[in-house]
Amino acid sequence: MRKASSFGPGTRIAVQAFMLLLVVASVLPLYNVVSASLKPINEYTINPLLLPQAPTLENYKYAAISGHLLRFTANSLTFVPIGVATYVVICVMAGYAFGKMRFAFRRPIFLLVLFMSIFPQLLLATQVSKLISLIHLTNTGLGVILAWISYFAPFGTYIMTTYFTDMPYELVEAARIDGASQYRILWSVMAPMAMPMVATLSIIGFQSMWNELPFSMLILQQESLRTVTVGIAVLRGQYGLRVPILSAALVIAMSVPLLVFLLFQRRITLGVTAGAIKG
Amino acid sequence: MSHRRGLERDGAAPYIFLAPLLALLAAFMIYPVVMNVITSFTEWKGYGPWKWIGLANYRTMIADGQFWTSIKNTALMVLYIPLSTIVTILIAAFLREGIGGWKAYRAILYIPNLLGYVLMGVIFSIYLRDEGALNMLIRYFTGSTVRFLITPIIAINTVGFLLVVFLHLGFGLIYFLAAMNGIDSSIYEAALIDGAGFWRTMFKVTIPSVRFALEFWVVFNFIEVFARMFSFIHTLTQGGPGYSTFTLEYGIFITGFSKFKVGYSSAWSVVLFFFCALISIAQIRLMKRRDA
Structure with missing residues (x-):
């Protein structure tokens, strides 16, 4: 597109x-990890920066199998989609109630939800992990999924609320005149119309849960249950772990988010502005 | 939240729609916060018996040098917010001018946001070490080593710059470009005809038009600094060297989970809660203005 430009x-x-320089500076750390992951340790020590002389996949083999990265990825790929699906249903229902229904205490409840959307996880972490252990869900996928949904749903609800609020009320009235129940109106009329936002919400939920650390770290203490994110954080703290192996683990961990980005780039762009820019 | 037609209500349905959300929030948000406040008046290891000790934790906290270090470090992060705002809006304005490849720039600069704090923290922990790639480059040009993660004053500023400025850039560009996209292009054309240059257009057209987005951005950054830094610090510096990158949030983690002083760390949490309440009030006021 051609715009009015004040640049000569x-x-x-x-x-x-300047932009090229900025892009190079921000890609360099990522390039560094990819190139380190292909180097034997003695090469990395003398040459951390340049391209590998004799690329090897040994680090990947080690990270994937002995470092359990494949296992961790499989765990994330199990827990996160279940979490996102449940999160979306809960946020759509609550967003519709706040955005299009009338009931007592709507505004105070909504403000409370909004307030909760900015809570720091560390404020909750001790008590949440206590509670999860009290209901015997420590070291279970269900435990971490419950903690994730509860923590991320306030923001998701806020996004859906703004979306439903902006939808014309006539849609609800027309459906009501046709004799549809509240449940039918939501699931057959409003939710299908909100599909673009639901897709954006799913991406937001996916990114939030995929990258979540404190809750998963405390709830999934058993190694075989760790998510990719917890796995990487633990590997990072492992004393004496060689950089090329850690780098290979990072590249494996990067693959799923990057794939999601390539597939859903437009959605992600929309997700950034969801709920925050008018219109 | 704008349809208030008449007083008729929707009966039980809204409460049923809200039930799953509210049940989860009661259990995993409200209960933990309340328990946290109660715990802050006790001596408790996180397991076993606890003892009511009144305000003793708060007194200890006020006398604790680490607590004040954490407040100071958090405040230092806040100082990066203006820089982040200026840099982001300026680069967004550059890209808005239709610089060739702007979409590619926007996408590439978003990658760090996509990978998240944990991966980025570990990536920078490799990249910035004394024997790492960046120092290799710096030594090649200057002959000296910058100890990004070792010298305390450099370490805290590295965290502040990376977290507040660099890691939010990609997100901010998409955000501000979307906001600028909403500006009527005839205003820009008029400014151009009037002979206004880039800076004049920036201050007279762009910034006033995206004021709401700008204010949201600042609130968002405050939220990030007070409530979302844990993962990045945990994977980049783990609060170190010493306590030099120790923030309020990170302090809660260390006192609660590494030193098992849960009662005491709860007192820190109450302070953090207080800051978040202030941020939330600012956020809600902004939204009220937006909806008005």
């Missing part, structure tokens, strides 16, 4: 150069 050709080149 000289400025244009300078800005272009």
